[in-house]
Amino acid sequence: MDGMTQLQRQWREHTAYLRKEGYLDDQFEQLQKLQDENSPDFVAEVVSIFFDDSEKLLNNMARALEQKVVDFKQVDAHVHQFKGSSASIGAMRVKNLCIEFRNHCEAQSLEECVRCLRKLQYEYSVLKNQLEYLFRLEQQIRAAGV
Amino acid sequence: MFGKGASSSKSMEIIGSEKKFSVLIVDDDPIIRKIHGALVSKFTTEIQEVKNGKEAVDLCRSGASFDIIFIDKKMPIMNGLEATKELRAMGVNSTIVGVTSCDLSSERNDFIAAGQNQCYEKPLTIEKIKSLLSELNKNN
Numbered sequence: 001m002d003g004m005t006q007l008q009r010q011w012r013e014h015t016a017y018l019r020k021e022g023y024l025d026d027q028f029e030q031l032q033k034l035q036d037e038n039s040p041d042f043v044a045e046v047v048s049i050f051f052d053d054s055e056k057l058l059n060n061m062a063r064a065l066e067q068k069v070v071d072f073k074q075v076d077a078h079v080h081q082f083k084g085s086s087a088s089i090g091a092m093r094v095k096n097l098c099i100e101f102r103n104h105c106e107a108q109s110l111e112e113c114v115r116c117l118r119k120l121q122y123e124y125s126v127l128k129n130q131l132e133y134l135f136r137l138e139q140q141i142r143a144a145g146v
Numbered sequence: 147m148f149g150k151g152a153s154s155s156k157s158m159e160i161i162g163s164e165k166k167f168s169v170l171i172v173d174d175d176p177i178i179r180k181i182h183g184a185l186v187s188k189f190t191t192e193i194q195e196v197k198n199g200k201e202a203v204d205l206c207r208s209g210a211s212f213d214i215i216f217i218d219k220k221m222p223i224m225n226g227l228e229a230t231k232e233l234r235a236m237g238v239n240s241t242i243v244g245v246t247s248c249d250l251s252s253e254r255n256d257f258i259a260a261g262q263n264q265c266y267e268k269p270l271t272i273e274k275i276k277s278l279l280s281e282l283n284k285n286n
Contacts, residue, residue: 030269031181033272034181034184034185042184045180046181049177049180053177081175083247084175084178085178087247087268088177088178088268088269
């Protein structure tokens, strides 16, 4: 099996793995359909904006939960935004955690909110690593095809 | 129902159409603007984007007109419902489509009452846009 074929197989297998394990849902496939020769880096560009946004939102949530008097509506606003952006790129596990997190905001349970934030930070960092690996494979495929 | 296109004798068709139509995307989320921009670009090249309802209103007030306006509900400065009411009060008769990340069934009445023609849950997909354009073609 030549290098290019092997890389393509790795890419297919990794994408299938991410879908099977629930990291990504159909929405990610919708983004991939939008990528073409006119916008060959479309998915990577969208995900890059998502990474920047996510880091700001996670910091905002952490700061909001550290306040002496926690404003749960403010925390919820950040989580709602994160839920929206994660749904936009098909980040299913992250999105589902945001839904759980919002329930705890509504219940104004600080302990559960903090626990949820930690889970969210973990899931986000795993997703980020997985997607960065996928994009590295894509770059290698493109380089091999030149 | 199809705003400024209603007086045209040509009906609007999806992908591959000779008839161009113009779209305004109104959303404070840069991810959504990029995704919706890419989606809509499969159907037309006449696309503009703004970040909130006030920018949409100011753009239309300056003379710009659009066949379809996709507008988010929750935005800073001026939200989608306020902007829709303002646009309708100005006489803008574009097809206005609300998009929301909240539960659509509970939001639909708010959207329609504000003067929107249709609403969808985010994110839009090619299928949702095809469905919208097909409906507009029938009504046109």
